[in-house]
Amino acid sequence: MASLIQALAVAEYLNFHHAAQALGISQSSVSARIRALEEELGITLFERNTRGVRLTEAGRHFVDGIAAGVDQLDHAVKTASLAASGDCGRLCIGLHGLIPGSFLDGLLARYRAKYPGILVEMVEGTARDAIMQLRAHRIDVAFLVGRFDLPDCHSRPIWTEPLVAALSSNHRLAAQQGVTWSDLVGETFLARHGGTGPQVHDHLLLRLAGRWPPPSIQRFDVERGTLLSIVAQGFGITILGAANGLFPMNGVVFLPITDEPEPVVFSAVWLPQNRSASLRNLLALATEMGRRSTQPQDCRLP
Structure with a gap:
């Protein structure tokens, strides 16, 4: 890699002395490394004369190729560094x-x-x-x-998030400031198969266990918005986190469940x-x- 970088520097300055200065090393070191590289490759990369050096045709092709490779390597190193820090x-x-x-x-x-x-x-x-x-x-x-x-x-x-009940705006409880689990006994509850539906189903069974009549729970394979539309139509009620109230829907009211023991x-x-x-x-x-x-x-x- 050091040989390739030094070859690029010499190709840029077309002068061993200036290339060595740019790299912060001695001119003799650059000359020796370039000569060793040429011997290893079996081709002449630079033609030397008293005024400096110039690239041979083979040298031009070689430098173009390694310049692209070094750019890709530099990009790979920078990308890896950014990935390691979580920036990309x-x-x-x-x-x-x-x-x-x-x-x-x-x-x-x-x-x-x-x-x-x-x-x-x-x-x-x-x-x-x-x-x-x-x-x-x-x-x-x-x-x-x-x-x-x-x-x-x-x-x-x-x-x-606090737990809330979603009811149709025409529901008998819609005008209240909040509801209790006792208020909801006998209601038809709606839950999704997807999303939080399984947790809603299990939570309803937990909170309404032993109450009469037992809870009626209907499951739907729909998205959240569709479920709330069904609530607005008066098919039943559902429970969900209070953040759902940040995205209101016509015909639906969200009431806190005041005796829910924890959020x-x-x-x-x-x-x-x-x-x-x-x-x-x-x-x-x-x-x-x-x-x-x-x-x-x-x-x-x-």
Whole structure:
């Protein structure tokens, strides 16, 4: 490599003395190395004379080739350095969904502003889908509802949101400031198969266990917006995190569940062997934002 760099310098200055000065080494060292390179290649790269040197035709082709190679090597070194610091590369994130104005929306906006060289990709699905994708190394991290204690994954609670009930604006409870679980006994609940649907289903069974009549839960293979449209039509009600209220929908009201004992926890889940600097930077930013945030400010209801 030293021989190639010195050959490039001589080709640029067409003078051994000036090339040596630019490289900060002796002229004799440059001359000796170029001569050894020519002997090894079996070709003459430079024609020497009293006024300096000039490239031979073979030398011109050789220098053009190594100049392109050195540029590629320099680019590879710089790119590797940026990737090692988390300033460039790719990061794939699993999530239940993205709501404008939510904590996760703000996190991704800040991360992309701070690390514009990172290509951020997102995959939406259930917690089960995301864990499978993590284990298959298809995504780098997942932000999911709940706390996780998995033997092969790291996890960390990042932020919380109050739990709210979404009801049609024509519902008998719609004019109240809030509802209790007792108020919701006998209601028809709606849940998705995807996204947070499985957690919603399990949470309803937990909170309404032993109550009469038992909960009626209908499952739909639809997106969040479609489910809320079904709620607006009066087919039933659903429960979700308060951030959903930041993206209001006509005909739907969001009421806090006042006797819910704790807010909804959202956690980051990732594989311990993933030592990507871009992932490390995202988790650090998420933890910092989680410490600073106060949930009533993050998730105000309309």
